[in-house]
Amino acid sequence: MYDGVMPTQSDLRAQVTRLNLVLDEHIQLIQEAILEKDVRFAKKNIRQAREDIGVLSIQIGKMQRAIRMLHSLMRDRATSEDELLDILLTMKTAETLIMRSAFDESALQLERLIEHLLANSAALNPFIFFQFWMGIEARWEANSDQGQLLVRIENTSDVVLPGFNIKAPVPPNWRVLPDAQPVDRLQPGETMDLVFIITPSAMAAIREFGAPGSLQEKLNVQTGYDLRPDGLQMTCRVENASDEAMNDVLLAPWIPPGWSCKSWPFFRYLAPKSVEISTLDLELKK
Numbered sequence: 235m236y237d238g239v240m241p242t243q244s245d246l247r248a249q250v251t252r253l254n255l256v257l258d259e260h261i262q263l264i265q266e267a268i269l270e271k272d273v274r275f276a277k278k279n280i281r282q283a284r285e286d287i288g289v290l291s292i293q294i295g296k297m298q299r300a301i302r303m304l305h306s307l308m309r310d311r312a313t314s315e316d317e318l319l320d321i322l323l324t325m326k327t328a329e330t331l332i333m334r335s336a337f338d339e340s341a342l343q344l345e346r347l348i349e350h351l352l353a354n355s356a357a358l359n360p361f362i363f364f365q366f367w368m369g370i371e372a373r374w375e376a377n378s379d380q381g382q383l384l385v386r387i388e389n390t391s392d393v394v395l396p397g398f399n400i401k402a403p404v405p406p407n408w409r410v411l412p413d414a415q416p417v418d419r420l421q422p423g424e425t426m427d428l429v430f431i432i433t434p435s436a437m438a439a440i441r442e443f444g445a446p447g448s449l450q451e452k453l454n455v456q457t458g459y460d461l462r463p464d465g466l467q468m469t470c471r472v473e474n475a476s477d478e479a480m481n482d483v484l485l486a487p488w489i490p491p492g493w494s495c496k497s498w499p500f501f502r503y504l505a506p507k508s509v510e511i512s513t514l515d516l517e518l519k520k
Contacts, residue, residue, distance in 0.1 A: 321347065341463075360398040361461065361490035362518070365391040366420075369458045370403055370488070372432065383410070383430040389420040390460070400428070403488045407435040452476035453504075457487045466493055466516045474504040485512075494519050 324347045331340035360366075367388045374381035383402060389395040397419040402410040411431045418426055454473040459466060470487055474480050483501040499512035 359492050360400065360417075361459075361466070362492045364395055364398070365389075365461050365463060366395055367458065367460050368403075369456065371456045380431065380433050383432045385428040385430065386425055387417050387420070387428070388425040389422055390462075392422050394422070395420040395424075402430040402432070403490070404430070404432055405435075405488070409433040409435075452478075453480070453483070455485065455487075459490060465518075466490065467513060468495070468516055469511060469513045470499045471509065471511050472499070472501060472504065473509045474506060477506050479506055480504040489516065492519055493517065 324343055328340040328343050331343065367390045369386045371384045372381055373384060383404060385400075385403065387400075395417075397417055399414050399416050401414045402412075404410050409432070415428050415430070417428070420426060452475050454475055456471040458469045458471075460469070468487065468489075470485055472483070472485070480501075481503055483504055485499040485501075487499065489495050493516040495514060495516050497514065499514065501510050501512070504510060
């Protein structure tokens, strides 16, 4: 037992906060140490210092995502007393590993715990707990406000992707059929294609790129979402299909639930018949 007292949800929330603080503090100390080493050994170690920080950022990304996944599980799922104890002890172990700069091992401890908890959970947000790639593209019927939203899911992990339900990735004011569809259990490398019938709101053609309308029909947009162990990357491919240049094009793509975006894809100039790509890293909501 943990000090002879069963931990509560409040204890766990406090420990999550502490784990984040310890992680942030230790990250700063390590980065300062790397930079000090860079100064001491001058130019020959500049490249190594940058590589160290690059590796560190990936490890930290995995660690931060694992902490937030655990926080989401505790918030959205009923937890037994034994599970509460397991969670708290695992977080204590993770904290010790962080202090030793063992970020990979610390993240692994939390990921194993999450896998155990997920085995008895359903209807959790797949965009937080799974690793896959999703691409979406809208295609419109001639002389019609109705179109098709093409969605492709690919299991980019090295383990089986459990089946889950996905709601249509469209703005809330659009009509869509069906509202949601099931994604089958996918082996590593397997893909699945879904099709939704979409109808924008009356104002969507005016203000939302990707909807039918005089300007939107000249601009083709494809969006990809790459869920990885260290976060989520969104890539927008924009094609100016017209014979005229476009200036100051701002997109507001669909953002998966549980994630946020500090900025939006912006294209200052799109030449006729040209293609541009914008890539953004999304952040988990706290």
